[in-house]
Amino acid sequence: MPIDWIKPGAGGIEVAGGAAFVDPSLPRPLAIVTHGHADHARSGHGRVIATPETLAIMEARYGPTPGWAVAYGETVEIGDVRATLYPAGHVLGSAQVLLERGGERVIVTGDFKRARDPTCRPFVPVACDVLITEATFGLPVFRHPPAAGEVAKVIERLAEAPERSVLIGAYALGKAQRVICHLREAGYDRPVYLHGAMEKLCALYEAHGVALGELRPATGAAAKEMAGHVVVAPPSALRDRWTRRLPDPVLAMASGWLQVRQRVRQNNIDLPLVISDHADWAELTQTIREVAPSEVWVTHGSEAGLLRWCELNQIRARALHMVGRTDEGEA
Amino acid sequence: MIADFARLLDRLIITRSRNEKLSLIARYLREADPQDRGWALAALGGSLDLPQLTSSVVRKMAAERVDEELLRLSREFVGDTAETVALIWPVQEGRAAAPLTLRGVVTALKEARRGDAPALLACWLDQCTAEERFALLKLALGNFRIGISERLAKTAFAEAFGVSLADVEEYWHASAPPHDDLFAWATGAGPAPDVSAAVRFRPFMLSLPVEGAPPDLRDFATEWKWDGIRVQLARAKGEARLYSRGGEDISDAFPEFTGAIPPGTALDGELLVADEDAPYRTASFSELQKRLGRKAPPRSLLEGSPAFIRVYDLLEHEGGDLRPHSWTERRSILEAFVQRLPRERFDLSPLVPATDAVMLEAMRRQPPAPAIEGVMLKRRDSPYMAGRISGLWYKWKRDPYTADCVLMYAQRGSGKRSSFYSDYTFGCWTEAGELVPVGKAYSGFTDEELVRLDKFVRGNITGRYGPVLEVRKELVLEVAFDSIGASPRHKSGLAMRFPRISRIRWDKPAAEADTVAALHSLILQTR
Ligand SMILES: [Zn+2]
Ligand SMILES: [Zn+2]
Numbered sequence: 040m041p042i043d044w045i046k047p048g049a050g051g052i053e054v055a056g057g058a059a060f061v062d063p064s065l066p067r068p069l070a071i072v073t074h075g076h077a078d079h080a081r082s083g084h085g086r087v088i089a090t091p092e093t094l095a096i097m098e099a100r101y102g103p104t105p106g107w108a109v110a111y112g113e114t115v116e117i118g119d120v121r122a123t124l125y126p127a128g129h130v131l132g133s134a135q136v137l138l139e140r141g142g143e144r145v146i147v148t149g150d151f152k153r154a155r156d157p158t159c160r161p162f163v164p165v166a167c168d169v170l171i172t173e174a175t176f177g178l179p180v181f182r183h184p185p186a187a188g189e190v191a192k193v194i195e196r197l198a199e200a201p202e203r204s205v206l207i208g209a210y211a212l213g214k215a216q217r218v219i220c221h222l223r224e225a226g227y228d229r230p231v232y233l234h235g236a237m238e239k240l241c242a243l244y245e246a247h248g249v250a251l252g253e254l255r256p257a258t259g260a261a262a263k264e265m266a267g268h269v270v271v272a273p274p275s276a277l278r279d280r281w282t283r284r285l286p287d288p289v290l291a292m293a294s295g296w297l298q299v300r301q302r303v304r305q306n307n308i309d310l311p312l313v314i315s316d317h318a319d320w321a322e323l324t325q326t327i328r329e330v331a332p333s334e335v336w337v338t339h340g341s342e343a344g345l346l347r348w349c350e351l352n353q354i355r356a357r358a359l360h361m362v363g364r365t366d367e368g369e370a
Numbered sequence: 371m372i373a374d375f376a377r378l379l380d381r382l383i384i385t386r387s388r389n390e391k392l393s394l395i396a397r398y399l400r401e402a403d404p405q406d407r408g409w410a411l412a413a414l415g416g417s418l419d420l421p422q423l424t425s426s427v428v429r430k431m432a433a434e435r436v437d438e439e440l441l442r443l444s445r446e447f448v449g450d451t452a453e454t455v456a457l458i459w460p461v462q463e464g465r466a467a468a469p470l471t472l473r474g475v476v477t478a479l480k481e482a483r484r485g486d487a488p489a490l491l492a493c494w495l496d497q498c499t500a501e502e503r504f505a506l507l508k509l510a511l512g513n514f515r516i517g518i519s520e521r522l523a524k525t526a527f528a529e530a531f532g533v534s535l536a537d538v539e540e541y542w543h544a545s546a547p548p549h550d551d552l553f554a555w556a557t558g559a560g561p562a563p564d565v566s567a568a569v570r571f572r573p574f575m576l577s578l579p580v581e582g583a584p585p586d587l588r589d590f591a592t593e594w595k596w597d598g599i600r601v602q603l604a605r606a607k608g609e610a611r612l613y614s615r616g617g618e619d620i621s622d623a624f625p626e627f628t629g630a631i632p633p634g635t636a637l638d639g640e641l642l643v644a645d646e647d648a649p650y651r652t653a654s655f656s657e658l659q660k661r662l663g664r665k666a667p668p669r670s671l672l673e674g675s676p677a678f679i680r681v682y683d684l685l686e687h688e689g690g691d692l693r694p695h696s697w698t699e700r701r702s703i704l705e706a707f708v709q710r711l712p713r714e715r716f717d718l719s720p721l722v723p724a725t726d727a728v729m730l731e732a733m734r735r736q737p738p739a740p741a742i743e744g745v746m747l748k749r750r751d752s753p754y755m756a757g758r759i760s761g762l763w764y765k766w767k768r769d770p771y772t773a774d775c776v777l778m779y780a781q782r783g784s785g786k787r788s789s790f791y792s793d794y795t796f797g798c799w800t801e802a803g804e805l806v807p808v809g810k811a812y813s814g815f816t817d818e819e820l821v822r823l824d825k826f827v828r829g830n831i832t833g834r835y836g837p838v839l840e841v842r843k844e845l846v847l848e849v850a851f852d853s854i855g856a857s858p859r860h861k862s863g864l865a866m867r868f869p870r871i872s873r874i875r876w877d878k879p880a881a882e883a884d885t886v887a888a889l890h891s892l893i894l895q896t897r
Contacts, residue, residue, distance in 0.1 A: 178440070178443060178447055179444060179457075179458050180444045180447065180448055180457035180458050181457075182457070182461075278782055278788055280789055281789075282789045283789055287786065298457065299447070299448050299457075300383055300384070300450075301448065301449050301453075303383075303384055304383075304384070305837075307784055307788055309385070309386075311384065341447070344440060344443050344444070347437065347439050347443070348440070
């Protein structure tokens with residue numbers, strides 16, 4: 040029997056006849072928001088159901104947000120639908136949403152990954168009938184290597200050229216803090232210089248117990264002081280006039296897309312770091328196997344690849360073609 | 371180990387700076403396994419000759435392990451077969467006991483019978499990381515287009531062992547992969563490779579620009595400077611080889627020269643295309659451009675754009691090295707020698723009939739043919755010496771052509787210029803009052819001018835096309851170029867040679883920039 044109480048549409052996933060929407064792209068009276076990235080968390084909703092961390096991130100970005108904080112594993116009722124949040128392993132506070140009604144179970148993963156991330160709770164597989172998943176990296180060419188090996192390249196490059204700095208382009212929410220944490224794990228204990236756009240969210244992560252070590256603003260720092268150091272900035276700043284203050288920076292970028300050399304060249308990157316906050320092909324297919332849904336709905340990404348895999352594995356699947364989900368920057 | 375070579379390849383593909391590429395290769399050549407490094411040098415320098423697999427064979431190999439539809443979708447996304455297969459190849463648990471070496475791979479591929487190569491390759495791919503798989507596939511597919519020229523490989527080799535580039539160039543073609551003799555010589559472990567029997571490239575003698583007044587014409591002979599490409603044609607026992615300015619073997623593109631000179635000869639001259647109706651029977655550079663980079667040119671092209679060499683020096687004659695002799699002696703042997711060569715393939719570069727500096731200056735400014743870019747001055751008593759040595763050879767170029775163009779698009783530069791919009795596309799006006807692009811320039815301006823240009827671009831953006839910014843059509847750039855030719859590939863129908871920005875005309879209204887028709891009339895003039 041087809042599930043009719045969940046309606047994916049261009050503006051988000053409608054739950055229980057419009058009582059609530061998951062990650063709506065337009066302002067709604069009641070929104071369930073999976074995580075703080077701008078393509079999922081928009082401002083202007085009447086009330087937001089989300090984890091306390093996600094609500095804090097939205098407040099930091101948009102100002103006061105009327106929220107309904109729900110911890111992982113906690114259930115709320117929206118009409119006759121029960122909604123429970125589970126960790127998605129994507130960024131701090133990121134959640135999957137389990138929606139239940141009359142014995143039917145639907146999981147909306149939001150963005151997720153299975154790779155280890157010291158800045159957030161790991162993904163929890165939850166059995167369901169319908170899995171609504173992303174497929175950002177839905178092709179078998181995507182295999183993200185362990186992050187430790189990628190940050191080791193940064194440390195190696197600093198040793199190779201101590202008169203230069205390594206400027207890492209990393210998305211301000213999630214990727215930046217994760218890269219810094221991995222650097223600390225690898226023993227990098229010098230101060231990390233931050234672009235101004237990073238400071239607020241780094242402070243927020245630290246307030247939530249994610250230790251990032253010594254951070255210093257890059258603005259106002261002398262070029263000489265930053266030689267031999269890591270500087271973290273949003274990817275958009277990598278080619279900006281802003282970089283002229285740095286000593287001949289090695290341009291690095293942390294993104295799952297950089298596994299493809301064409302992308303590295305297009306972006307003029309000197310040092311690609313294949314560090315992703317989205318599931319790679321193995322993680323996507325492993326997750327579908329584990330939660331064993333009878334049906335898979337694909338929200339966005341390389342749908343065709345994942346649909347083909349489902350077909351080969353005799354799992355019913357369809358693409359939702361959700362617009363406005365761009366994971367180009369954060370992936 | 372193949373792993374070191376794969377890592378080098380990966381860095382080389384990403385690195386844009388020539389200096390960084392040089393030091394990466396040099397470091398590899400110094401530190402890598404001596405069994406491997408010669409093959410790596412051969413692979414980078416283009417002297418490695420392996421029986422090659424086609425990309426359709428490689429695709430088929432992958433399709434035996436991965437669903438064909440997923441492979442197709444992936445190939446579409448990645449854009450390159452070797453890379454797609456390297457990434458998609460299913461990982462095998464546990465690696466083989468002995469790590470793969472480059473030498474092992476190359477020897478096995480060389481010895482394999484044609485049909486066996488795919489199975490061999492598949493077995494290696496099973497044991498490798500994605501980075502190594504990519505290197506293996508690039509080797510097997512034989513397409514090493516990673517921005518490394520033969521010259522760059524030679525330069526890196528010279529840098530690695532602190533030997534002179536001129537010596538490396540001299541010995542390079544006398545040494546076969548894996549170049550053990552070359553390494554032995556460079557590391558002081560052996561004698562220089564024997565160059566007597568092999569056809570080889572001799573490093574070019576180069577010129578410096580004339581600064582201020584030209585040198586005394588009593589000591590210097592004068593020739594025209596031709597707008598073609600500098601080549602060396604050399605023949606030992608076998609067929610003749612044609613080498614470009616960088617010492618690269620371009621014989622395949624110019625088969626007309628293979629048997630054209632006797633064994634034991636090496637000559638230096640300008641490669642040009644003949645046009646019996648043009649002044650000095652020389653066609654424009656765009657005719658020559660049709661021939662460059664065309665391996666195995668079709669008969670129609672060989673006949674339609676026949677190449678010849680305008681000879682100006684003789685380095686080896688009847689097996690004897692003429693380079694220690696003076697220019698005067700070499701020239702007199704050359705004059706007699708050219709007489710005996712087929713006229714449709716060779717002629718003698720004439721001397722300029724100037725008797726004093728004033729006359730020479732006039733001839734340089736107004737050369738008698740569009741294929742002449744100025745004059746050359748060569749010291750009469752000088753031997754032929756590799757490189758650019760002051761006091762011996764000079765070039766004195768004609769003033770460049772200029773045109774006033776309007777800045778249309780800008781793109782960021784690379785390396786140190788990556789935060790600047792430093793690559794400019796400019797256009798001229800059509801009859802209909804539209805601007806069409808006529809060229810691109812990245813140089814000619816000072817650092818201060820670059821800062822102002824960058825500021826103009828950022829303040830006048832009207833559109834974005836990926837990395838390209840469109841700007842308000844307001845700024846006039848005076849563009850200098852060496853020559854201009856017809857080009858059906860461009861919308862404007864023309865192509866400039868070596869365009870650079872000579873002045874920024876902050877003062878000039880865009881409406882007063884040049885027209886495309888005016889540029890076309892320059893082509894007519896230069897024909
Ligand atoms: Zn996200
Ligand atoms: Zn997203």
